[in-house]
Amino acid sequence: MPTLNDILILLPEFYLVGAACVLLLADAFMRPAQRPWLHWISIAVLLVAIYLVIAGQPPQAVTAFGGMFVRDDVAEILKVFALGTTAMVFVYARPYLIDRKLVSGEFYTLMIFAVLGIMLLVSAGNLVTVYLGLELLSLSSYALVALNRDAKLPPEAAIKYFVLGALASGMLLYGMSMVYGASGMGGTPTLDLAQLHNVMSYTTAPTLLLFGLVFMVVGVGFKLGAAPFHMWIPDVYQGAPTPVTTFIASGSKLAAFGMAYRLLDAGMGDLSQHWQLMLAVLAVVSLAIGNLVAIVQTNLKRMLAYSTISHMGYLLLGLSAAGPEGYAAAMFYAICYALMGVAAFGVMLALTRAGFECEEIADLKGLNQKSPWMAFLMLLAMFSLAGVPPLFGFWAKVLVLEAAIHANMLWLAIVGIVFAIIGLYYYLYVVKVMYFDEPVAGSELRVQPDKPLRMVLSLNALSLLVLGLYWGPLLGWCRRAFGL
Amino acid sequence: MNPQLLQLICFYAFGFVTAAAALSVITLKNSVHAVLALVLTFFSAACLWLLLEAEFLALALIVVYVGAVMVLFLFVVMMLDIDQEKLREGFVKFLPVGLIVAAVMLVEMLGLIGVRAMQAKVMGADPALAAGMSNNTEWLGHALYTKFLLPFEIAALILTVGIVAAVALTLRERRDARYESASQQVKVNPRDRVRIVKMAAVRPDEPTAPQEPQP
Numbered sequence: 001m002p003t004l005n006d007i008l009i010l011l012p013e014f015y016l017v018g019a020a021c022v023l024l025l026a027d028a029f030m031r032p033a034q035r036p037w038l039h040w041i042s043i044a045v046l047l048v049a050i051y052l053v054i055a056g057q058p059p060q061a062v063t064a065f066g067g068m069f070v071r072d073d074v075a076e077i078l079k080v081f082a083l084g085t086t087a088m089v090f091v092y093a094r095p096y097l098i099d100r101k102l103v104s105g106e107f108y109t110l111m112i113f114a115v116l117g118i119m120l121l122v123s124a125g126n127l128v129t130v131y132l133g134l135e136l137l138s139l140s141s142y143a144l145v146a147l148n149r150d151a152k153l154p155p156e157a158a159i160k161y162f163v164l165g166a167l168a169s170g171m172l173l174y175g176m177s178m179v180y181g182a183s184g185m186g187g188t189p190t191l192d193l194a195q196l197h198n199v200m201s202y203t204t205a206p207t208l209l210l211f212g213l214v215f216m217v218v219g220v221g222f223k224l225g226a227a228p229f230h231m232w233i234p235d236v237y238q239g240a241p242t243p244v245t246t247f248i249a250s251g252s253k254l255a256a257f258g259m260a261y262r263l264l265d266a267g268m269g270d271l272s273q274h275w276q277l278m279l280a281v282l283a284v285v286s287l288a289i290g291n292l293v294a295i296v297q298t299n300l301k302r303m304l305a306y307s308t309i310s311h312m313g314y315l316l317l318g319l320s321a322a323g324p325e326g327y328a329a330a331m332f333y334a335i336c337y338a339l340m341g342v343a344a345f346g347v348m349l350a351l352t353r354a355g356f357e358c359e360e361i362a363d364l365k366g367l368n369q370k371s372p373w374m375a376f377l378m379l380l381a382m383f384s385l386a387g388v389p390p391l392f393g394f395w396a397k398v399l400v401l402e403a404a405i406h407a408n409m410l411w412l413a414i415v416g417i418v419f420a421i422i423g424l425y426y427y428l429y430v431v432k433v434m435y436f437d438e439p440v441a442g443s444e445l446r447v448q449p450d451k452p453l454r455m456v457l458s459l460n461a462l463s464l465l466v467l468g469l470y471w472g473p474l475l476g477w478c479r480r481a482f483g484l
Numbered sequence: 485m486n487p488q489l490l491q492l493i494c495f496y497a498f499g500f501v502t503a504a505a506a507l508s509v510i511t512l513k514n515s516v517h518a519v520l521a522l523v524l525t526f527f528s529a530a531c532l533w534l535l536l537e538a539e540f541l542a543l544a545l546i547v548v549y550v551g552a553v554m555v556l557f558l559f560v561v562m563m564l565d566i567d568q569e570k571l572r573e574g575f576v577k578f579l580p581v582g583l584i585v586a587a588v589m590l591v592e593m594l595g596l597i598g599v600r601a602m603q604a605k606v607m608g609a610d611p612a613l614a615a616g617m618s619n620n621t622e623w624l625g626h627a628l629y630t631k632f633l634l635p636f637e638i639a640a641l642i643l644t645v646g647i648v649a650a651v652a653l654t655l656r657e658r659r660d661a662r663y664e665s666a667s668q669q670v671k672v673n674p675r676d677r678v679r680i681v682k683m684a685a686v687r688p689d690e691p692t693a694p695q696e697p698q699p
Contacts, residue, residue: 136638
């Protein structure tokens with residue numbers, strides 16, 4: 001039976017459920033003139049949730065509801081950053097939503113439910129919780145992508161996302177059922193990740209277990225958006241309203257890392273020599289497809305989508321090292337990517353306004369002459385994504401490459417470096433367009449006058465520089481979470 | 485006949501029907517037939533659950549899915565008017581290749597898993613009996629509210645998201661649509677709408693119709 005202690009461990013999650021329901025009701029009873037308050041209330045809700053996560057941090061890992069839910073440092077760090085980046089998305093989204101008349105309680109409620117899905121997913125201690133957390137996140141995301149129903153692209157993107165997402169969920173469930181079956185052969189069947197950890201040692205059906213593992217890796221690969229399961233990414237990134245794209249590029253990636261870690265290390269850690277190679281192959285294919293296809297893109301959103309695929313390749317590089325060092329590097333990378341993604345899409349949101357969607361790379365022509373500060377912020381985001389020292393992205397790349405080398409996968413690290421250099425081209429091309437191209441005659445490039453957006457965006461992009469110089473504390477935090 | 489052998493035969497028979505019906509759901513050209521095949525799929529899956537002594541789940545599947553959801557589906561499909569032929573053109577072209585790939589994968593998986601699975605016993609112990617309860621339904625209810633309480637609540641949240649999403653995606657005030665306000669319609673006074681005017685049969689100021697030209 002659940003006790004009070006169980007509920008206290010899940011306090012941030014319970015609080016978010018309550019807050020989401022209150023927001024939904026408030027939206028129904030508010031007068032239209034009061035609607036803008038929803039925005040600030042939602043941001044406050046997320047900030048309070050961050051406080052609850054940090055304040056209630058247990059001294060060591062604890063479980064609740066009979067092992068269904070794990071609260072450890074890994075989950076805490078991922079939750080703090082998922083909540084933080086979502087709060088940033090809210091700040092950046094406001095002018096965009098107002099201009100497109102999309103301000104509604106549903107946007108905020110669905111976003112909060114999606115974050116709740118992330119929090120449950122990264123804390124999952126059981127296959128059932130993994131699956132349900134993932135579905136909560138995915139279903140909210142599908143609806144968010146389709147929210148701008150009157151435009152042409154969003155419904156198409158949402159359908160693609162939904163169909164492929166359902167397929168991936170099916171794969172994942174199929175794998176889980178096989179693993180469950182294998183755990184029942186020679187022992188009591190279990191769904192608990194901690195108990196699944198040593199199924200390999202007693203099961204009479206190791207082949208079945210490996211089959212299940214393959215299907216679960218496919219599910220994880222889809223959620224990360226790693227090639228060859230990346231087909232949904234470019235269309236969804238391009239079709240979704242930009243604030244939703246920002247969320248999918250930041251919070252969802254943290255969730256995907258959390259899910260991969262829970263399933264592969266906590267659950268299938270004994271099989272690491274098997275999944276190590278699978279992840280390495282996924283990493284190489286993602287690096288190649290992501291970086292090479294990004295070069296020919298003219299749409300900035302699509303280019304960033306392919307860049308995501310390549311970044312997931314680096315994340316997989318860290319994961320495939322299959323050790324605490326690799327996990328710490330991969331988590332550091334996921335956090336770094338979330339901050340960079342929010343910054344890059346944030347600049348796009350700052351330049352988008354009613355009747356003008358800043359989507360094409362050509363739209364940025366001569367940005368430096370119009371707004372040097374915005375151009376500088378985009379420069380920071382692009383250089384960080386490319387991995388130019390001394391920015392944040394550089395250290396993240398160095399750490400995953402180091403982890404791969406320490407795990408005796410020198411070839412993988414070399415592939416990573418080669419593709420990092422190829423990837424430089426398309427990030428630098430954006431910088432070149434901003435700084436060295438003349439603005440198009442009659443171009444209406446203007447920056448949103450929204451003060452909170454400008455302020456938070458500046459802080460966000462500058463944090464890439466600051467964290468590039470003082471990356472020690474964050475890395476120390478990540479390493480301690482994995483017991484290093 | 486050995487009861488375990490009978491059980492095994494039933495399992496394979498139900499499994500085969502489930503898979504065959506599921507395949508026909510996506511291959512049948514007539515969408516009403518496809519829905520009926522889906523009903524068969526659910527029914528065979530329910531039979532599989534009965535075989536596992538999960539009576540409650542089996543009956544719930546039939547009552548909820550076959551009884552309610554699929555009938556609703558059938559109505560929707562009958563009301564839709566889609567040109568199925570065009571949708572299927574690409575599918576039929578690639579079907580043989582897909583079938584070969586699927587068949588090879590199936591044979592491989594059966595070969596790898598099936599052989600080993602034969603050694604183990606067909607059915608696991610009934611969790612209800614292991615927990616000291618008389619039947620499956622009781623055990624299910626107990627497990628749902630104790631061991632699986634958290635997943636149960638998350639499932640409730642997922643349903644909430646489903647409702648919120650459905651409302652957000654379909655309920656829109658459209659500018660170009662016309663609405664009727666029943667209360668305003670009732671309040672209307674006939675004198676506001678219809679004005680009875682007395683007038684002459686021909687307006688005096690209007691010129692008379694032009695004369696027919698004389699032959």
